[in-house]
Amino acid sequence: MKRIAALPVLSLAGAAAMAAPFQNALKPAGIQAERIHDLWLLTVGICSVVFAAVLVALLLALSRAGRSDAATPPDVASLAAPEPRLKRNVLLAVGASIALLLVLIVADFQTDRLLGRMPLSDAVHIEVTAHQWWWEARYNDPEPGKIFTTANELHIPVGRPVIMTLKSSDVIHTFWLPNLHGKKDMIPGRTSLIRLRADQPGTYRGQCAEFCGLEHAMMAFLVTAEPNDRYEAWADAQRREASNVLSARESRGRQVFMERSCVMCHTVQGSGANAVFGPDLTHVASRQTLASGVLPNNRQQMAAWVTQPQKLKPGTNMPATKLSGEELEALLDYLGTLK
Amino acid sequence: MTTITTPTHTGQRDSARQLEQTWRDPPGLYGWFAAINHKTIAVRFMLTTFGFFVAGGVLALIMRLQLARPENTLVGPDFYNQLFTMHGTTMMFLFAVPVMQAVGSYLVPLMLGARSLAFPRMNAFAYWIFLFGGLMLYVAFLLDIGPDAGWFAYVPLSGPDYSPGKRVDFWAQLVTFTELSALLEAVILITTIFKMRAPGMTLNRMPLYVWTMLVTSFMVLFAMPSVMLASTALITDRLVGTHFYNPAEGGDALLWQHLFWFFGHPEVYLIFIPPLGFMSSIIATFSRRPIYGYPAMVLAVIATAFLAFGLWVHHMYATNIPELGKSFFTASSAMIAIPTAIQIFCWIATLWTGKLNFRTPLLFALGFFFILTLGGLTGIILASVALDLQVHDTYFVVAHLHYVLIGGAVFPLFGAFYYWFPKFTGRLLGETLGKWNFWLFFIGFNVSFFPMHLLGLAGMPRRVWTYPAGMGWDQMNLAATVGGMMIGASVLLFIINVLRSRRHGVPAGPNPWGAGTLEWGTDSPPPAGNFVAPPVCGGRYPLWEPDGVPAHVTGLADDRREILVTTLMDAVPDLRPVMPSPNIWPFLSAVAVTILFVGSIFTPWAVVWGAVPIAIGMTLWFWPRSRETRKNAASEVHP
Numbered sequence: 001m002k003r004i005a006a007l008p009v010l011s012l013a014g015a016a017a018m019a020a021p022f023q024n025a026l027k028p029a030g031i032q033a034e035r036i037h038d039l040w041l042l043t044v045g046i047c048s049v050v051f052a053a054v055l056v057a058l059l060l061a062l063s064r065a066g067r068s069d070a071a072t073p074p075d076v077a078s079l080a081a082p083e084p085r086l087k088r089n090v091l092l093a094v095g096a097s098i099a100l101l102l103v104l105i106v107a108d109f110q111t112d113r114l115l116g117r118m119p120l121s122d123a124v125h126i127e128v129t130a131h132q133w134w135w136e137a138r139y140n141d142p143e144p145g146k147i148f149t150t151a152n153e154l155h156i157p158v159g160r161p162v163i164m165t166l167k168s169s170d171v172i173h174t175f176w177l178p179n180l181h182g183k184k185d186m187i188p189g190r191t192s193l194i195r196l197r198a199d200q201p202g203t204y205r206g207q208c209a210e211f212c213g214l215e216h217a218m219m220a221f222l223v224t225a226e227p228n229d230r231y232e233a234w235a236d237a238q239r240r241e242a243s244n245v246l247s248a249r250e251s252r253g254r255q256v257f258m259e260r261s262c263v264m265c266h267t268v269q270g271s272g273a274n275a276v277f278g279p280d281l282t283h284v285a286s287r288q289t290l291a292s293g294v295l296p297n298n299r300q301q302m303a304a305w306v307t308q309p310q311k312l313k314p315g316t317n318m319p320a321t322k323l324s325g326e327e328l329e330a331l332l333d334y335l336g337t338l339k
Numbered sequence: 340m341t342t343i344t345t346p347t348h349t350g351q352r353d354s355a356r357q358l359e360q361t362w363r364d365p366p367g368l369y370g371w372f373a374a375i376n377h378k379t380i381a382v383r384f385m386l387t388t389f390g391f392f393v394a395g396g397v398l399a400l401i402m403r404l405q406l407a408r409p410e411n412t413l414v415g416p417d418f419y420n421q422l423f424t425m426h427g428t429t430m431m432f433l434f435a436v437p438v439m440q441a442v443g444s445y446l447v448p449l450m451l452g453a454r455s456l457a458f459p460r461m462n463a464f465a466y467w468i469f470l471f472g473g474l475m476l477y478v479a480f481l482l483d484i485g486p487d488a489g490w491f492a493y494v495p496l497s498g499p500d501y502s503p504g505k506r507v508d509f510w511a512q513l514v515t516f517t518e519l520s521a522l523l524e525a526v527i528l529i530t531t532i533f534k535m536r537a538p539g540m541t542l543n544r545m546p547l548y549v550w551t552m553l554v555t556s557f558m559v560l561f562a563m564p565s566v567m568l569a570s571t572a573l574i575t576d577r578l579v580g581t582h583f584y585n586p587a588e589g590g591d592a593l594l595w596q597h598l599f600w601f602f603g604h605p606e607v608y609l610i611f612i613p614p615l616g617f618m619s620s621i622i623a624t625f626s627r628r629p630i631y632g633y634p635a636m637v638l639a640v641i642a643t644a645f646l647a648f649g650l651w652v653h654h655m656y657a658t659n660i661p662e663l664g665k666s667f668f669t670a671s672s673a674m675i676a677i678p679t680a681i682q683i684f685c686w687i688a689t690l691w692t693g694k695l696n697f698r699t700p701l702l703f704a705l706g707f708f709f710i711l712t713l714g715g716l717t718g719i720i721l722a723s724v725a726l727d728l729q730v731h732d733t734y735f736v737v738a739h740l741h742y743v744l745i746g747g748a749v750f751p752l753f754g755a756f757y758y759w760f761p762k763f764t765g766r767l768l769g770e771t772l773g774k775w776n777f778w779l780f781f782i783g784f785n786v787s788f789f790p791m792h793l794l795g796l797a798g799m800p801r802r803v804w805t806y807p808a809g810m811g812w813d814q815m816n817l818a819a820t821v822g823g824m825m826i827g828a829s830v831l832l833f834i835i836n837v838l839r840s841r842r843h844g845v846p847a848g849p850n851p852w853g854a855g856t857l858e859w860g861t862d863s864p865p866p867a868g869n870f871v872a873p874p875v876c877g878g879r880y881p882l883w884e885p886d887g888v889p890a891h892v893t894g895l896a897d898d899r900r901e902i903l904v905t906t907l908m909d910a911v912p913d914l915r916p917v918m919p920s921p922n923i924w925p926f927l928s929a930v931a932v933t934i935l936f937v938g939s940i941f942t943p944w945a946v947v948w949g950a951v952p953i954a955i956g957m958t959l960w961f962w963p964r965s966r967e968t969r970k971n972a973a974s975e976v977h978p
Contacts, residue, residue, distance in 0.1 A: 023798035023810065025729040036725045043726060047716040054683065054712050058705070061691040068627045068694035070853040074883045075628045075694070086631055086688040090681070097680040101673050101719070108669055108723040112662060115725060132501075171496040172592065174657055174732060178798050182728020183657040187593065188495060189586025192659035209657075209732040209800045211489050213496055214416050217803035314416055 023178055023205040029225070030180040030198045032115055039111040046100050057093075118195050123161040126154065130166075130173035130186045132212060133219040133316065134279055134292040139235065148238045149267070151279030153287045155224045157231035158201050166192045171213060177206035177223055185210060198225030205293065214315035220293025241270025242282050242338055253334025256327045261319055268338065278318065285339045291316065299332055306331065355871045357897045362454065362867035364921050373921040375463045376867055377456040381445035382763065384466050388438035391473055393830065395429035398422050400827055403787075407820040409808035419804035420487040421506075425480055427490030428510060432517040433473045435748060436559075436606065439613035440524040442755060443552040445763070447528060449858035449865060450546050452537030452874045454902045455918050457530035460925045460960065465523035467929030472516025475937055479509040486510030489802065491603070492573065494584035494595045499577045508577060508940040514570040515936055518563045525559035528552055535902065536910045537857065538892065540876035546856045547630060548616030550637050554644045555612045558605050561648065566602035569595060579943055593658060600651035608647040610744060612640060614751035615682060618704050621754050622686050624854040625701040626693025629880055632685040639678035646675040656727045665724045672722030679715055683708065698852075699773030703754030706781050710746025714739055717792065732802075735795025741788045753780070753833065760837070761851050765863045766844030772836040776829050783825025790815035855880030860888065873903065876910070896974065899967075917971050928956035 028034040125140040138149045156162050166175050168186040176183040181196040198204075208219035226234070246254060254271060257263060265278035273281075284290075287297050291313050295301040304311075307328065309318040323331065364374035374380065402422050405413045414422065448456050456462050479485050486506045488497035497507045532553045536545070545553075572583040573595070582588035584595050619630050630636060652660065652668040686708075695701065717739040720726050730736060753776070760768045794815050799806060806812055850859040860882055861870050872891035878884045892912075895901045900918035905911055931952040938945025 025796050025798065033729075036729055039723065039725050040720075040729075043720055043723065047719060051712055051716055054687075055709065057687050058690070058708050061687050062695065062705075065626070065690055065692070066694035068625075068696045070696065070851060072627050072694055072696070072853070074853070074855060074880070076878075076880065076883050076885070078631065078692075079629055079879065083631065083688075083692070086692065090632065090635075090684045090688055093684045094677070094681055098677060101676060104719060104723065105670055105673050108725060109666055111723075111725040112666060116662065171501050172493055176732075176800070178729060182725065183731055184728075185657045185659070187658060189592060190659060205798075207798070207800055211420075211493070211496070211732075211802040213501060214420065216420075216800075217416065217805055 023207065025178040025182075027179055029200040029202060029204065030196055031118060032181040032196045033179055034199070035111055035114050036182055039107055042107055043104055046104060050097070050100060118161060118197060120161050120163065120195065123163045123195075124156060125163050125165070126156075127165045127167065128154075128175060128186075130168045130170075130175070130208065130212075130219075132170050133208070133215040133313075135219070135221045136169075136279065139238070146235075146239060148235070149280045150238055150283065152220075152289065152292050153222045153224070155226060155231055155234045156198055157228040158198050158225050160228060161195060161197045164194045164196070166194060172210050173208045173212045173219070174210035175206065176209040177204055179204040180223070180225075183209050198223075201225050201227065203288075207293075215313055218292060218294045218313050218316075220289075222288060222293060237286070237339075238283055242268050244270065246334070246337060249330050250334045250337055252327075253330035253332070256323065256331045257334060260323070260327075261321050262331075265318075281335070281338055283338055285336050291318075299336070302332055302335060303328060351871065354897050355866065358868040358871060359866055361898060361900060362869075364867075369923065370921070372926045373923045375459040375919070375921045375925070377444055377448055377459060377462060378865065378867075378869075380459075380463050380466050381441055384441035384444065384469070385438065387466075387470055387473070388434050388441055391429050391433035392438070393834075394477070395426050395434060396827060396830060398426040398429065400823055402426065403820040403823040405804065406806070406816050408817065409806050409810070409813055411805055414804070416804040417487065420489075420802075421480065421483075421485040423802055424486045424489050424510070425476075428476065428486065428513065430744075431490055431606065431610075432513060433469075433476070435610040435744065436521060437469055437517065437524075438752065439552075439555065439610065439748075440521065440528070442752075442759075443528055443555075443613060444524065446759065446858060447531055447549055447552055448535065449762070449861065449869055450549050450856050451531065451535055451540060452857045452860075452870060452876060453531065453535040454868045454870065454873065455535075455900070456527055457535060458527050460919050460922070461523055462527050464925035464929050465520040465527070467926055468516055468523075468932060469520040471929060471933040472513050472520070472936075475516070475933070476509055476513045479506070484509065486513075491599060492570075492595075493599075494573065494576075494592050497573060498584055499580075502577075505940055508574060511570040511574045511577075512936050512940055514566055516933075518567045519932075521559050522563050525556035525563075528556040529560075532556075533907050534904050534913075536905055537874055537876040538903070538905055538910055538912050539889070540881075540905075540910045542908055542910075543633075544876055544879050544881075546616075546879070547619035547633070547636055547640075548613075548856075551612045551614075551616030551619075551640055554640050555609050558609055558612070558644050558647065562602045562605035562609065565598050569598035569602070572598075574939070578939070593655075593660075596655050596658065597651070600654045601648070604651040604654065605644075605647045607740075607743070608643055611747045612643060614707075614748045614755075615640060617751040617755040617758075618682075618686060618707060620854075620856065621700045621704045621751070621758050622689055622693075623880070624758070624852050625696045625698060625704075626689050627696070627853075628689060628693045629855075629883075630685065631688040631692070632681075633879065635681055636685055639681045642678040643675060646671060646678070650675065650722075653722055653727065656724050657731050662724075669722050669724055673719055676715060676719055683712065696852075698757070699768070699770060699777060700754040700758035700852075702774065702777045703750045703757065706750040706777065707746055707754075709781075710742055710750060710784065714742025714746050718743060730795050732800055733795030734791040734799045734801060737801055738788045738791035738795065741784075741791075745784060745788075750780075753777075756833075756837075758852070759858075760840070761844075761847030762858055762863050762865070764841055764844070765847055766840050766842075767847050767851060768840045768844060769836050772832055772839075776832045776836060779825055779829035779832065783822045783829055785822070787819045787822025787826060790818045794819075850882070855883035857881055899970065901974075917967075920967075922960070924956055924960035928953060928960055931956045 028037045127138040129136040135152050137154050141147050166184055166186045168188045173186045174183045180198055184192050184194040203222055203224045206221050263273045265275050267274050267280045269282040290297050290305050294313055306321055308320055309316050364370050364376050364379055405411050484506050486509055488502050488507050495501055575581040576583055582590045584590045584592055623630050650668055650672040653672045656665055757768050757773055794812055797811055799812050847863045849862055874888045875890040877889045892903055901915050902918055904914040906913050935945055935949025938949050
């Protein structure tokens, strides 16, 4: 079973990117997640008190009530006479429940309003499109020349708002980056928006949250929040076309890329490969993971992913490519230049 | 305390023998397929649903084994997706809703003092349809063509483009089977409850359990058509290229979610409301007093039913529907906590002032308080738009829904089995095994599902066939698996208890718990016609009335299936129609309907040609017998 051998690398990918607050709604790193977290603390507090009160009332009832067996005559007096003390206590308890519910509802409305009012000046605009089972991200800009596309790994500046336009190319997916915000569905035929801001630098993991078919479990992405100057530097690098200054073996690799199935689905800007069915590979070597957060990005895993993708991620739309040893090595060299 | 005494006069004994002869099902193999006695059908129905419960549980255990450790490869994604789809579909469509109707179809006539359910042949037909639908689904699953798009089957994933093949068609057709069965059962129960109550059982004397079944049945009538419509549109999208859900052709993917959850949320309450009736029955009997606040309890159940239809959007907060609309649904979702709180407080008040008899049924009822209250409070968390955006579609929701459905429905259901098993069989279930059953279930349940709340907050989404190590999810998943195994062991103990007690249990007699409602006023198990002399009802707990049962109904024919119909509000005797006798046509008609439903998965022509045998079956089902008609006409009295 090669799959068994292959799967443990998942954990390597995980460990590689494991900065402390990784994929966790209780460790907010941005303003939106922070506000939801505040509401969470209030709600859990109130709910815990109510739970404790109900249990205490129940235990008191059990301990103070008499004991009986099946032969004990039933007490039907209550059918004829009202029970004013019980009535008062039940009404009090119901009243308290309603009051606490009102507190929670008002707090929820308040949180919704705050979430909707995040300041948006100087925002980064990203269009994220979900595919079975990977993520495409297009960084929009008023200057057409500054638009670029990447996949599965996003960088955002700390402290600047990010407006993401969410779309799906096939089935329903859900964008979820718990450290920064709650979920938003990506529904084919519809466009939705999510607005968030990272306030602490770090790398956060997100994952598709709506069941989207065979490999729903293997549709993760990484978001790196970094200071604005580093973000801008990264964006500038992403805008550059792939270098055409290649060694002989790298050129041979590019030839393999262009002649085999790779070119049918992938784009490498500046190389002439412009297909859009798979992730844009112009800067694939700069990413931490392969296959939508599933594998660590190194030469060995890239070789495995190119030659036997179905073993690593059963059902993926990436076809296996049969290559000779020489072709594979050259291709890997070429892919390694796509920084 | 009074019970209706077993007849002693020779005349009554003859009458009892004659009644048994009249109301029992015919013997032999033919009789087995022709049976229509509501108790026979209800026992089969309960056993079938319990079989599906065990099957769904086994699927869950396989999933838990797969998730016990990260990057496990016990099962692959294709099989795992079938597993969770089958588990959800089984538990919702083949266990939780039908088991409540099955128990109701046994108990309701007995609690009402009636000889039968209304429309007994339709009841048999509804059972066969249910059975055949469930078998179809499991045959498909065993052939590795089980559905794999989730029990909610969101389009477009479940549509023709992304789920080619027949897998989703089996799922959609199962919905048709089970909803047809549920709608028929609802009609039967409503008619029985409105028109066949014992004289004197006015609406405000009706047992709380019967109220819950009445409310549930009305909810079925309004909720089920929505999902039948949705699934039929899905089938036509898949089979004949309609585009209800295809945005590219003017359809809408969200339409499915609205239609599905307009059914799906009330469905939770179809599962949850009958157990509220179990709770009220068990708590009254084992506290030795009537439930405190009868009018409030009834109104709370009705309020729950109304509100249940106004909160489906809380399953859709992450979609891009308008924010203001979502806030409305937050309020309505939170509001449903109020009627539930009223009932919980009324039960605590009853326990507070009662004298308690700690038998197994009461233990299960007390388990409800702990688990359901926690599940209800996490429900309030899910009602909030902002919080839901974080925990939606994570293991937090898995935890919540199991706390609500297992705590709110399965615990009271097990309590109900321990409580009414003596009525079904004449013997009590073992008490020691019962306590083991309870404690193992209670502890196992919390070990399994409590960590899932934390898993969801720690970022683990639902419906993933595996997860990477190093996410901090490993220990909690392992705990969930261990707890799941404990639940499995506890259900095994229950099965052993049932098998042992059925033969060797303590004989129960008519009323082993000293309970107050009418089903305890007849033999255990009850005779074919339920009551030798149908009782007249003198109060909410007729057997606890100081004067006992005030009178018995006399004058009904005992040589044919004559019953007493009473008026809707006040249960004043009104008519005495004759019920139909057993025959094979409900079974054969169900076979014909099954052929049409299954056939239509493969070709639309099945709807045309399949209608022919159904028409023949239904015609013969209703074919009048002139001898019986003459006999009945002769007994008519014209005022």
